[in-house]
Each structure stands twice: as C-alpha cells, then as structure tokens.
Amino acid sequence: MFWALILTLCAAFTAGHALNCTGCTAEDWASCNGTVSACGERQKCVSAASELIQALYREKRVTKKVARACVDAGFCNANLSFNFKYASWKIRTTCDGIQAPTVSGEAEPNGLRCVGCIAVPSECTKAVECRGEERMCITVTEKVAGNIMVNKGCATRSACKQGVNISDLLGPVLTGSVSCCEGNLCNGAGTGWHSLLLQLLLLPLVGFLLFA
Ligand SMILES: *[C@@H]1O[C@H](CO)[C@@H](O)[C@H](O)[C@H]1NC(C)=O
Numbered sequence: 001m002f003w004a005l006i007l008t009l010c011a012a013f014t015a016g017h018a019l020n021c022t023g024c025t026a027e028d029w030a031s032c033n034g035t036v037s038a039c040g041e042r043q044k045c046v047s048a049a050s051e052l053i054q055a056l057y058r059e060k061r062v063t064k065k066v067a068r069a070c071v072d073a074g075f076c077n078a079n080l081s082f083n084f085k086y087a088s089w090k091i092r093t094t095c096d097g098i099q100a101p102t103v104s105g106e107a108e109p110n111g112l113r114c115v116g117c118i119a120v121p122s123e124c125t126k127a128v129e130c131r132g133e134e135r136m137c138i139t140v141t142e143k144v145a146g147n148i149m150v151n152k153g154c155a156t157r158s159a160c161k162q163g164v165n166i167s168d169l170l171g172p173v174l175t176g177s178v179s180c181c182e183g184n185l186c187n188g189a190g191t192g193w194h195s196l197l198l199q200l201l202l203l204p205l206v207g208f209l210l211f212a
Pocket residue numbers: 011012015017018019020038
C-alpha cells in the first residue's frame with residue numbers, strides 16, 4: 001500500500017502533473033492516513049517523524065508524532081533538532097514519499113554548549129550540551145498572555161532556518177520569534193534591567209508551567 005502510493009507519487013512527479021500528497025498526522029506511520037491534496041508549485045510532499053522528549057522533575061516523557069503534508073520544498077531531507085535542556089525535539093524529514101523517516105537515537109555531544117532553559121530567565125544560567133548536527137544556539141521568545149517566555153538551547157542549522165515554519169508540517173513546535181547564533185554560550189542570559197524585568201514578568205508563569 002505504501003509503495004503503491006510512492007509509485008503513484010513518482011508517476012505524478014515525472015509526468016509533470018500536480019503532485020498529489022496524502023496528508024496525515026498520527027502517532028506512527030501505520031495509522032497515518034488522510035485526504036489527498038495537490039501540492040503547490042514550490043511545495044513537496046514532505047514526510048516528517050518527530051520525537052519530543054520532556055524531562056520534568058525525574059520523569060521523562062516521550063511523545064512521538066508523524067505527519068505528511070504539502071509544504072515548502074526547503075523542508076526536504078532535513079534534521080530539525082533542538083534541545084532546550086528540559087525538552088528536546090528530534091525531527092527528521094524525507095520528500096516525495098521516497099522513504100518514511102524514523103527518528104534515530106541520541107547523537108554524541110559535539111563540543112558546542114549553549115544556554116539551555118525553558119520559560120524562566122532565572123533558569124537561563126545553565127548550559128546544555130549540543131549533540132550531533134546541533135551547531136547553533138537558539139533563542140525563542142514568545143509573548144503568552146502578556147508575559148514574555150523564553151526558550152534557549154541547541155539547534156541544527158535547518159531548524160534555525162525553518163523556525164516557526166516547522167508548524168506548517170507538525171503543528172505548533174516553535175512559536176514566537178526565533179533567533180540563532182554560532183559559538184559557545186552565544187545565546188547567553190543577558191544582564192541588566194532587561195533580564196531582571198523578564199524575571200519579574202515570568203515568576204507567575206513558573207507555577208503555571210510546572211503544574212499545567
Ligand atoms: C491528482 O489529483 C487530481 C484530483 O483528484 C487528479 O485529477 C489528478 O489526475 C491526480 N494526478 C495524478 C498524477 O494522480
């Protein structure tokens with residue numbers, strides 16, 4: 001069934017017709033089915049497998065999700081990983097149904113360190129070790145109910161490049177504004193009134209996030 005779909009997609013592609021893509025979102029590929037749509041001119045039928053690992057207290061929660069959709073061709077064959085120390089995402093994509101991607105195991109530390117934190121700037125003093133292709137430090141800033149939240153960590157170049165657009169494929173993954181830099185701890189906490197102000201703004205959020 002899967003290969004039949006691929007052959008159909010290949011035929012469509014080589015014939016120069018609009019690419020038909022069976023979009024879907026599910027926990028695994030076996031249950032990922034959905035409706036067919038024709039991809040736009042600069043789009044490809046991109047398949048993505050993702051794994052979200054959350055570490056809260058001593059508990060580790062793993063959430064897997066796969067998706068296929070017509071999205072910008074720039075998403076093809078990429079590893080879009082980022083690690084915010086307490087939550088990390090691994091996303092692997094392939095194009096035109098050539099192969100359903102799976103997320104591979106944890107890569108080795110690559111020597112880069114970034115500030116790693118979620119939501120609370122006062123927590124943004126700890127470092128996280130970057131792994132595999134994560135060669136950038138990332139900062140994601142978002143306004144939630146009037147408060148500013150910040151996530152910092154390691155990211156791959158492709159994750160930095162796509163930023164919030166990853167949502168086109170997998171739903172909300174990164175939201176807000178995304179910036180990346182190169183070099184050890186280059187996404188540092190920042191000093192002065194600005195970060196102090198952030199801390200004051202964020203205190204009420206801490207409880208909310210930990211117990212939500
Ligand atoms: C793609 O879908 C459209 C609409 O259903 C159909 O007309 C077209 O023939 C399909 N293309 C291919 C190559 O299957």
